[in-house]
Structures are given as structure tokens and as C-alpha cells.
Amino acid sequence: MRKNRNNHTLTASAFLAPSMVGFLLIAAIPFALSFGISFTSWSGIKGLALFSPSFWQENFIGFENYAKILKSKEFWVSLLHVAQYMVLYIPLMLVSSLGIAMLLNKPRKGTAFFRLLFYIPVLTSWVAGAIIWKWVLDPQYGILNDILLRVGIEGPAWLQDPKWAMFGIVLASVWKDMGFYGLIFLGGLKNINPIYYEAAHLDGAGRFQSFLKITLPMLTPMVFFVLIISLINSFMLFPQVMIMTNAGPAGATQVIVERIYKYGFSYYKMGYASALSWLLFLIVFLFTYLQQKLQKKWVNYDA
Amino acid sequence: MMRNRNKSLSNLWFYVFASGIGFLIVIPLYWMIITALKTQTAIFTYPIEWFPKEITLQNFLDLFARFPFGKVLLNSTIVSVSYSAISIVTCCMAAFAFAKIPFRGSEALLKVYLATLMIPFQSTLIPLFMLFNSAGLSNTYGSVIIPSLFRVFGIFLLVQHMRTIPDDYIDAARIDGASYFTILWKVILPLSLPVIAGYAVITFMDAWNDYLWPLVMLTKPEMMTVPVALGMVNGQFERNFGVQMAGSLISIVPVVLIYLAAQSKMKDGLTLGGIKG
Numbered sequence: 001m002r003k004n005r006n007n008h009t010l011t012a013s014a015f016l017a018p019s020m021v022g023f024l025l026i027a028a029i030p031f032a033l034s035f036g037i038s039f040t041s042w043s044g045i046k047g048l049a050l051f052s053p054s055f056w057q058e059n060f061i062g063f064e065n066y067a068k069i070l071k072s073k074e075f076w077v078s079l080l081h082v083a084q085y086m087v088l089y090i091p092l093m094l095v096s097s098l099g100i101a102m103l104l105n106k107p108r109k110g111t112a113f114f115r116l117l118f119y120i121p122v123l124t125s126w127v128a129g130a131i132i133w134k135w136v137l138d139p140q141y142g143i144l145n146d147i148l149l150r151v152g153i154e155g156p157a158w159l160q161d162p163k164w165a166m167f168g169i170v171l172a173s174v175w176k177d178m179g180f181y182g183l184i185f186l187g188g189l190k191n192i193n194p195i196y197y198e199a200a201h202l203d204g205a206g207r208f209q210s211f212l213k214i215t216l217p218m219l220t221p222m223v224f225f226v227l228i229i230s231l232i233n234s235f236m237l238f239p240q241v242m243i244m245t246n247a248g249p250a251g252a253t254q255v256i257v258e259r260i261y262k263y264g265f266s267y268y269k270m271g272y273a274s275a276l277s278w279l280l281f282l283i284v285f286l287f288t289y290l291q292q293k294l295q296k297k298w299v300n301y302d303a
Numbered sequence: 304m305m306r307n308r309n310k311s312l313s314n315l316w317f318y319v320f321a322s323g324i325g326f327l328i329v330i331p332l333y334w335m336i337i338t339a340l341k342t343q344t345a346i347f348t349y350p351i352e353w354f355p356k357e358i359t360l361q362n363f364l365d366l367f368a369r370f371p372f373g374k375v376l377l378n379s380t381i382v383s384v385s386y387s388a389i390s391i392v393t394c395c396m397a398a399f400a401f402a403k404i405p406f407r408g409s410e411a412l413l414k415v416y417l418a419t420l421m422i423p424f425q426s427t428l429i430p431l432f433m434l435f436n437s438a439g440l441s442n443t444y445g446s447v448i449i450p451s452l453f454r455v456f457g458i459f460l461l462v463q464h465m466r467t468i469p470d471d472y473i474d475a476a477r478i479d480g481a482s483y484f485t486i487l488w489k490v491i492l493p494l495s496l497p498v499i500a501g502y503a504v505i506t507f508m509d510a511w512n513d514y515l516w517p518l519v520m521l522t523k524p525e526m527m528t529v530p531v532a533l534g535m536v537n538g539q540f541e542r543n544f545g546v547q548m549a550g551s552l553i554s555i556v557p558v559v560l561i562y563l564a565a566q567s568k569m570k571d572g573l574t575l576g577g578i579k580g
Contacts, residue, residue: 006406008404009404009406009407011400011404011483012400012404012406012409013406015396015397015399015404015483015487016396016397016400016401016412016544018392018393018396018397018417018452019393019394019396019397019452019453019458021452021453021544022393022449022450022451022452022453022454023415023416023419023453025434025448025449025452025453026427026431026449026452026453027419027422027427027453029430030418030427030430030431030434031419031422031426031427031430031432032425033430033433033434034426034429034430037429037430037433044433045428082469089403096324099320100322100324103317103320103321103324106313106317108314108317110318114321114325116566117325117328117329118324118325118328119562120328120332120555120559121331123508123555123558123559123562124512124551124554124555124558125511125512125514125529125533125554125555125558126512126514126528126530127512127514127529127531127533127534127537127554128530128550128551128554128555129532129535131533131537131547131548131550131551132331132334132335132551133331133547134537135334135335135338135544135547135548136330136331136334140349140543141346141347141348141349141351142351143330143331143334143351144330146350146351147330170408175327175328175331179328232423235423236423238425238514238515239514239515239530239534242534243356243534243537257425257515260425260428260429261428261515261518261519264428264429264432264519265432265519267362270429272434273429274429274430277425277426277427277428277429278426280423280425280426280496281422281426284421284423284426285421288421296335
């Protein structure tokens, strides 16, 4: 069977044909095109004539889009907003999802119930989740400020206050994602050999010490993985912003994907939007590359 | 004695903390449900009503009256089912070729496929829209179903699984004169059913909940999928939270039900995949 490799190439191509069509149509060609279009001033209103040289001649403007973007305050501000989101979201998400994993690790009565409960937000679409949270965070009639008032805190105007809007989006995102990452961490916890805990127990280590000296180090590969994934995903922040604030108030929640969408589909500057989307790709690529490099240094894979 | 006390204490902490997190998770969901059932005036009553005094289905009726939400649910069902079905077929075929058919360049091609995971979908959004739009696919089911042809996640998942199936099965079938197609259909697929089932559930949910791509392709209300429609309802009925919560509630229910059904089935499914003898 392992002989006659060439004879199998034809068979293999038949099996690969559908995914290959998809690969070209969905990934390869659009990816190359977005690079090409990022050097044009194409608006998107006039049809696209990819194969006509005059289309490229008329619209080609070199690096102008990139230069404009990098010089615009808006681009850097939108990255700053993503950074704000990360700084708030990632620690909150890590702590709550680790907590969920620790809770669900030991099988007890009710574990299955809580597992499902914690997972419901994950099953919810982003749009529904964002709509729900928009209403939860309503300054006057929302339930969160009502709860806060009951414990003696006067809640902020959340999404209507430029200072609090991003934090509101973070709350919704943590709510939506903690079950997802919680179950990933749970998988990691289940992989730790109980022998370590027994040994630590015999040596007189307390619970907290065991957690600090065994659980956390053994879980680092997973924490690291989740950290990078959530970092990269933070750059994709979009539905929450579209639904909850529409980038407002006063542009306080403008982020990069939202800018790509608006430039492409509201302002009809497809060339500019393509350049933005290529910068997004470069940023994400950089983080993925860093992950591959740093993984070897930081992480303990003996678990 | 001491041990028992420790155990019940740890159980107590579990219930305290689990209920605490559960409370935080449930509050928004509870808020959605009671708002969907409240009257317009009750929704904007201050201080807020934690327990609605009067329950009404008016918000649901309004949603269907003011927006073609029935058609929207149908659209989402058609799109999500076709999307998962096609994606399963193409992923199985590709994964089988990578895992079980020896051909030149197999490794390299798989690497190229996997490399596309590094390209955020958002980076290809604009040219993809242009291509589909100029092919006349705007406001068609096809526009949101076609991307199912290429799902690297599924291919990767199935390659990983199919590699664990011993080659002996295939060699035996080859000696009996079976074609690769027969081998895939009769040998590999039955052994991969649990993985395929799990993948089907995940893919259905992804398709059901997808937002950005349907948002740019589906602009007519009667062609929209549920998330796009909800987004539009959110824009149109800015302060009508009753209608918005009703729509959100309807959008969540099918996914939770499918997840529950899948979870109860998965347990038997996992043992089916084992190799006996």
C-alpha cells in the first residue's frame, strides 16, 4: 500500500478537491487580493475589474493608505482601546475561568448542573449576549445598577459614559467567555497526576501551597495558551462594540475591526479598509510568532 | 471523623462559590427572560420590578409582527444545517486524504492549510465580499454556506482522529479490492462517528451564531440569519427592550437544546469509537 505513491496522487486530489476549492476561494485568493487592494484608492461603489490592467492603473496609489493610517490619530486610538480592553478583560477572565475550573474539578452532586449553567453564555450568540448586556447596563432601568444601589453604590452610566463604556463591554465579554476558558482549564486540571498532590500532602503542604506550587506550575502551558488566544481574540473585538455602543460614546470604543467594517461598508473606502485589515493581519501574525518563540522558554510541558 | 468534616466543609465551599458564580451568570439571563415577558410600562418602571407583576407575550407578538422573524429563524436553520453538512463532507474527505492516502506533498499541503489559521477572517473580509458580491451572491443562502467548503479546524480535528485508526484496516480492505471511497465510507466513517458528531454540534453553533460575514452579505431582512436580524432589531427598536429580549431568548433556546441533546448522546457515542480486538 505504501508503494506506488504516484498512483495515489490522483485519488488523493479527488478527495482534496472540495476543500481545495474552498481554500482558494475563501482563504488564498482573498488574502492576496486584500494585499493588492490595500494599495489602491478603490471605493467599492464601482464594480471590481480585477483582471483589467486599467483598474489597477487608475486606482493604484502605492503606500498612501498605509501612510495615512499610520499618521492618523484614529488608528492608534483604536489600538489603545483594544489595549484597554485587554488590560481589563484578560485578568478578569483568567481569574474567573480558573475559579470555574477549580470548582468543577472534583466530581460532586450538582457538578454537571453547574457545568451546564456556566456554559450557557458560551452557547449564546455574541449579538444576543451584547443585546442582553446593553439592557443589564442601562443606567436607570438596568439590573446591575439596581444591584449596586442595594449595596450602597451609585453605578455609573456605563455605556453612555466614555470612561465606563469599555469596562461595560469587558463585563459582557467576561460573562460570555469564562465558561469556555473554564472548561479548557478544567481539561488541564484533569491531566495533573494526583500523585503530586499526595506527595505534597504527605510533606505537610496545605491546600493553598499545593495550588501555588503544583497546580499553577503544571497549568502554565494552558494558562499561556489561553493568554495568547485571548490576546489575539481581543484584536477581533467587534460584535460587542457594534451592538452595545456602536463605537461610541464619542468614539470611546472604536476598535480596529469596527474601523475596517465602517471604512469598507459605511464610508466606501475599500482600499483604506484593506490596508487596515492587512495591518490587523500583521499584528496578529506578530503575536502568533511571539507565542511560538516564547512557548519554549516559559512553559513546563511535563504535566 | 476529621476527614468527614473536612469533606463536608469543602462541599460547603463548593456550593457557596458555585452558586456565587452561577448567580452572576444567571442574572443577565433572568433579566432577559423577565423583560421579554413584561409589559412596556413595567419595563420602564423605576425602581425596577425583579418579579414581573403581569406576564404578557406581547413582545413576542410584536417581534414577529414588525420583523419577518419567522422567516429569519427558517433562514438560520437552513443555513446552519447546510453549513454543517457540507463542512462535514469536505472535512472528512480532506482529512481522509491527509491521514490515509499516501501522496506526494501531503505534509506540505497540510501545513499550508494549517497556516491559514493565522489569517484572521477579518483580514480577508473585504475582498471576499467583493468576490461574492460580484458573483451575485448577496442576499442568497449560498453566500453564507459556501465558506463551509474550507474549515481547517474540522480538517485538523479529523486528521488527528483518523491517524489513530490502524492502517491494518485499510490494508485489509485494499487486499479485498475495496476502493478508497469504499474504505472511507465503510471503514473510516463508522469509526469516526463520535468525532464527527461532536464537530457537527460545534459547527452548527458556529454557523447559527456567526455575525460579521452574514452581516455584510445579508442585507434584506427576509434573508437575514438570526444574529444579523437581532442586530437590526437592536438598531431599529433602540429602546424597545421587550422586543429585543424576546428575540434574544428565541435565538438562545435552540442552541441550548441541541447542546443538551448532544451532551446526553455523546456518552454512548464515545464508547462506540473504540477498537475492539
